[in-house]
Amino acid sequence: MRRLPGPALFAAVLLATAVTAAPAGAETATGYIVLLDENAPVTSVAAELGVPPEHVYESSVRGYSAKMTPSDAARIAGDPRVKLVQPDGEVTTTAQTLPTGIDRIDADLSPTAKIDGKDERVDVDVAVIDTGIDLDHPDLNVHTAGAKNCSTGQNADDGNGHGTHVAGTIGALDNDAGVVGVAPGARVWPVRVLGNSGSGSWSDVICGIDYVTAHAKEIEVANMSLGGTGTDSKCGTNTDAMHEAICRSVAAGVTYVVAAGNSAVEATNFVPATYEEVITVSALADFNGKPDGGAASTCRKDEDDTFADFSNYGADVDIIAPGVCILSTWPKGQMYNTISGTSMASPHVAGAAALHKAKNPTAKPADVQAALVKAGTDKWTTSTDPDKKPEPLLNVAKF
Structure with a gap:
């Protein structure tokens, strides 16, 4: 992906730069992320440095997260075994309020999805x-044995709704009940990195990426409908712990699909959306699952068949998918809900990536990305893209 120059705003979090010195008079212990040399024994080094770890990372990156004072952070940053000490930060979901989307991307025509009301699950x-x-x-194939909780609570059960909604768009069962996902019956792994409020920390997110990387021989695709402010970097420079983790995870064979963000600005200052190694997804406003526009708005005001008025845009975005008034699964009795956001666009693409991997198991993440972009169409009102360089609209009819 190319990066557009110029600033962009996103009202979420600040991904701070590496620690070089302790600010005077600021000795309250807060969260930090520490990256170590490749051969450093994480637990023993953390103990030696005098700060007990919270999360320990050993698969995507080598390091840990911990609560410490700025003075401790500056001291640890000077240790020759330490590559990076980075302040932790908050990350939130990118949902707004929200399956025409399944219809619009022609998932019902996919020979791999085989959407016909029979519960035949995509492997x-x-x-x-x-x-x-x-x-x-009951409408999801949840891989409970693979659940991981890196956040609050006792387990990976959803106390918010956002993750369950995302999971339904990816793989709700084709069982003549409720809704159906892009890759019906795909095994969805709950990796909880955000709390019931829909927010969390970068260290929790890295814990999730680390877990996915440890299971890269089983997990083909990962969806991240979350993010915050930050800038791009190159793999191996050790300037951004989350980016390093994603770089290693992609190298291990996992395809990452992420939301572009909902600030109606360029995605260049939004992570992980700006990272080159991920598939970044913007949102289309579509109210009837059909091209050509003219349908009345439903759950929120926007114009049918246009670039969603909240969606981030720019050169970092790879593909566009439906993200407005999306019906999908919801937890704890309600069963289903309609919400909007690039968070809802991203799992359409994650489901498409899953279909491609089911059909082409040896495809690498870059191959998956290229296949999705190539299969996309221009059958939407492309003139409404704010940067006038419209992305292809996801289409899985031949997957």
């Missing part, structure tokens, strides 16, 4: 790095 595994998933939802 693929997708990690949902999010608020968790309703572990008991």
